[in-house]
Amino acid sequence: MNEYKQWYEDDKITFHSEHKVQFSQANSQKTLSFYELLKVTSDMAVEDYAQQGMDRDMLTEHGYACLVSRVAFRFHRVPRENERYIFTTYEEKAEPLQLVRAYEFTSPDGTPLITGLSSWLLVDPVAHRIIPTKKFDLRPPVETQKEHDCLKYGKIAVPEQLDLLYERTIMYSDIDGNGHVNNARYGAYVADAIPESLREKTFTDFRLNYAKEAKLGDKLSVYGHIDDEAKKFTIVGKTSEGVSFESELYWK
Numbered sequence: 001m002n003e004y005k006q007w008y009e010d011d012k013i014t015f016h017s018e019h020k021v022q023f024s025q026a027n028s029q030k031t032l033s034f035y036e037l038l039k040v041t042s043d044m045a046v047e048d049y050a051q052q053g054m055d056r057d058m059l060t061e062h063g064y065a066c067l068v069s070r071v072a073f074r075f076h077r078v079p080r081e082n083e084r085y086i087f088t089t090y091e092e093k094a095e096p097l098q099l100v101r102a103y104e105f106t107s108p109d110g111t112p113l114i115t116g117l118s119s120w121l122l123v124d125p126v127a128h129r130i131i132p133t134k135k136f137d138l139r140p141p142v143e144t145q146k147e148h149d150c151l152k153y154g155k156i157a158v159p160e161q162l163d164l165l166y167e168r169t170i171m172y173s174d175i176d177g178n179g180h181v182n183n184a185r186y187g188a189y190v191a192d193a194i195p196e197s198l199r200e201k202t203f204t205d206f207r208l209n210y211a212k213e214a215k216l217g218d219k220l221s222v223y224g225h226i227d228d229e230a231k232k233f234t235i236v237g238k239t240s241e242g243v244s245f246e247s248e249l250y251w252k
Contacts, residue, residue, distance in 0.1 A: 002084075006051070013142065014090040015048040026081040027191065028199075034187035034206065041103050041116065042068055042183055044089050054138055056177075062138060065125040068183045069098060072207045073116040074150035084108055091142045094133035095119065102148060115150040151205050156246040158236055162223035165193045165235075170218045180213035186237070190247050193222050193235045201251035208247040214239050 004018040025036040032040075046056065049066070059065060079085045088104040103116035122131040134141075168189075176182035186208060214220055218239040225234045235247040 006047075008051075013144075014088060015044070015051065017044055017047070017087045018084065019087055020084045021079050021081050023081055030081040031078040032080075034191045035184055036187075037073065037114070037206075038071070038187040038208075039184035040087060041071070041089070041118070044087055045101055045118075045120075048089055052139060059138070060125055063124055063126070064131065064136065064138070065123045065178070066099065067121045067123055067178075068210065069119045069121045070153035070207075070209045071116060071118040072151045072153040072205070073103070073114055074205050075114055075203055076112045076149075079105060079107075079113050085113055092145050093143050094136075094141065096132060096134070097121070097130055099133055099136070102146065112149070115148055117148055117150060117153055119153050151207060153207065153209070156207060156209055156234070156248050158246060159225040159227070159234055162225050162234075162236060165195075165222050165224045167219060167221045168192075170214050170216055170220055172216060174214075175216050178213075180215050183210060186210070186245050186247070189220065189222060189237055189245070190235050190249070193224050194233070194249070195224070195226070198226070198233055198249075198251065203249050203251050205250040206247070208245060210245055211243045212239070212241050214244045218244075220244060 002020070006015070006017045008015055019040065021032050025032060027033040049055065086106050086108060088106070090102055092100040092102055094100055098119040098121060101118045101120060103114070103118070104112070105114035106112055122133055122136055123129065124131055170181060174181045174185050190208065221238050223236045223238070227234070231251050233249045237244040
């Protein structure tokens with residue numbers, strides 16, 4: 001029987017978790033989908049905090065909510081259906097208004113598969129105000145930083161010319177316990193925007209910025225632009241409230 005373990009390194013910061021890509025987690029190319037990539041990374045970030053005694057209920061009781069703001073991933077080789085991998089995550093030195101978290105997907109022999117970085121906003125769940133990270137006192141501040149083989153999260157340059165790719169209504173199954181679209185669902189929205197001409201490309205980098213939460217009943221209009229010279233596909237999702245998310249994919 002296969003066992004899937006979770007453990008911390010001696011630093012009590014670096015959290016490891018064993019996984020396998022299940023059939024439902026793979027896309028039509030039989031590799032881990034963008035939706036599942038975002039789901040694993042956000043769920044394991046939450047689990048890391050829970051293992052440290054800071055689950056969502058505890059954070060809420062102390063007036064905190066952590067919301068993912070920006071993510072960036074480099075695909076060295078995306079794990080395939082039935083492939084086992086080790087997922088690693090840890091916090092790094094925070095920015096003034098954003099917590100910083102790193103991700104690593106590796107094969108059991110240590111071969112890099114996916115490398116990622118993300119920023120998270122610390123928010124008052126009642127007042128909906130951003131809280132400076134220096135006020136987060138539920139655990140000692142993290143001071144370490146490392147070099148990462150991936151693009152950094154950051155502002156995405158959106159072309160002036162965008163083509164409408166599709167529209168969809170935000171449905172009940174999109175919504176999580178925060179009352180808006182779960183952050184992982186945007187991975188599915190990005191994947192749905194990829195035109196047939198790009199679906200066989202080998203993507204090397206994926207960045208996604210969350211701007212304005214989409215809510216139940218909103219109409220989400222998804223736009224895109226292909227830059228063949230830069231080998232980049234830009235995706236923008238908008239609701240009546242304005243930009244909901246921005247994303248970009250790079251290919252070889």
